[in-house]
Amino acid sequence: MAEGRAYLDWNATAPLLPEAREAVMRALDLVGNPSSIHAEGRAARAMIEQARADVAALVGGEAENVVFTSGATEAINAVLKQGLTGCCGRNLAVGSRVIIGATEHAAVLAAAGPRAEIAPVDADGLIDLDALKAMLASGGPALVVIQLANNETGVLQSIRTIAEIVHAEGGALVVDAVQGPGRLFTPLGVELRDADAIIVSAHKFGGPKGVGAIVFADHRTRLGSALIPGGGQERGQRGGTENVAGIAGMGAAARAVMVELAPQKLSQLCDGFESRLKRIAPDVRIVGQGVPRLVNTSLFAVPGIAAEKALIAFDLAGVAVSSGSACSSGKVKASHVLKAMNAPDWVIAGAIRVSIGPTTTEAELEKALDVIARLVAKRPASPILAEKSAQNSSAA
Numbered sequence: 207m208a209e210g211r212a213y214l215d216w217n218a219t220a221p222l223l224p225e226a227r228e229a230v231m232r233a234l235d236l237v238g239n240p241s242s243i244h245a246e247g248r249a250a251r252a253m254i255e256q257a258r259a260d261v262a263a264l265v266g267g268e269a270e271n272v273v274f275t276s277g278a279t280e281a282i283n284a285v286l287k288q289g290l291t292g293c294c295g296r297n298l299a300v301g302s303r304v305i306i307g308a309t310e311h312a313a314v315l316a317a318a319g320p321r322a323e324i325a326p327v328d329a330d331g332l333i334d335l336d337a338l339k340a341m342l343a344s345g346g347p348a349l350v351v352i353q354l355a356n357n358e359t360g361v362l363q364s365i366r367t368i369a370e371i372v373h374a375e376g377g378a379l380v381v382d383a384v385q386g387p388g389r390l391f392t393p394l395g396v397e398l399r400d401a402d403a404i405i406v407s408a409h410k411f412g413g414p415k416g417v418g419a420i421v422f423a424d425h426r427t428r429l430g431s432a433l434i435p436g437g438g439q440e441r442g443q444r445g446g447t448e449n450v451a452g453i454a455g456m457g458a459a460a461r462a463v464m465v466e467l468a469p470q471k472l473s474q475l476c477d478g479f480e481s482r483l484k485r486i487a488p489d490v491r492i493v494g495q496g497v498p499r500l501v502n503t504s505l506f507a508v509p510g511i512a513a514e515k516a517l518i519a520f521d522l523a524g525v526a527v528s529s530g531s532a533c534s535s536g537k538v539k540a541s542h543v544l545k546a547m548n549a550p551d552w553v554i555a556g557a558i559r560v561s562i563g564p565t566t567t568e569a570e571l572e573k574a575l576d577v578i579a580r581l582v583a584k585r586p587a588s589p590i591l592a593e594k595s596a597q598n599s600s601a602a
């Protein structure tokens with residue numbers, strides 16, 4: 207990272223951990239194809255199998271149930287396009303009913319396509335459990351994809367309850383747990399006994415970009431068929447010579463986040479940031495404040511400050527943050543997450559996300575707060591603040 211910059215965009219991607227870098231470099235020096243039976247091939251295979259065990263441990267699963275992919279987006283596409291077989295004694299293969307949460311990642315929305323039924327969320331971004339129950343009860347078993355934590359707001363879904371509802375109606379639950387590792391008090395924050403499959407992505411927890419995994423709850427559960435058929439790799443579920451370096455890096459990162467006790471520190475830093483933010487802008491809206499949320503994520507909006515302009519000010523001041531959702535075109539577009547939560551227009555237009563990690567410092571957060579203070583000083587008078595002080599003076 208460039209000297210002097212404050213990187214506060216860990217939910218977009220986390221910096222590579224030294225352990226992961228070291229594993230990647232070691233793997234790049236291996237010549238063998240992991241499918242070859244000679245010593246060189248076996249050395250590459252050993253690296254993959256070590257990583258498989260480490261990723262399984264992160265999720266509390268078994269190594270034999272891990273399928274490596276090119277990232278969470280591929281894993282999501284594989285599950286949604288190929289369906290699942292073998293789970294809960296049902297066949298939810300291609301063409302079966304699909305239900306996804308309204309605030310899922312763009313990868314889920316795109317892979318599920320127009321046939322997907324959308325489970326609504328409340329104003330805090332939590333899945334409306336009664337609505338989900340009614341959807342399942344009226345339409346029959348479905349493949350349900352719900353995220354553990356939202357990448358924009360950090361809001362955490364109650365996966366255990368959702369799993370009970372889905373399983374009671376004979377459905378299968380796939381959890382997009384991409385934002386879990388390294389941010390929650392348990393290694394992953396969701397247990398495989400609740401979900402039929404869990405999806406993770408290495409670069410969100412200090413591994414390299416472009417590698418992820420699906421971890422199935424048991425050895426019977428598998429994809430309906432491979433999204434990428436090929437030479438039978440990954441138990442026939444993902445063809446193509448494995449990305450040995452990426453997989454080795456993912457395994458090393460998984461091992462590292464399991465021993466790191468980051469959440470305590472993240473929680474203190476984030477709380478401190480939010481209380482100072484409230485002092486700078488008493489009319490700030492912090493999204494999802496009243497519900498369980500990731501300890502590293504703060505999505506907020508200040509009346510009179512537009513996200514698009516603010517992002518430029520942050521960047522010029524050496525602070526990397528993001529608006530509600532990162533956008534590949536580099537343009538900020540209205541967040542479907544905040545829209546689904548029925549957030550007011552000013553929140554949608556002004557949402558800024560600060561997301562941190564174990565190496566974040568108070569000084570970096572202070573730098574971000576300085577930018578916010580400058581923007582607040584320059585903004586037009588806040589109607590919300592004026593209304594609040596009028597209320598206070600009439601109450602006094």
Ligand code: PLP
Nearest residue numbers: 277278279311357382384407418
């Ligand atoms: N799901 C969630 C919740 C995410 O935050 C992301 C990444 O932004 C993805 C899925 C996609 O992950 P990947 O970058 O590995 O394709």
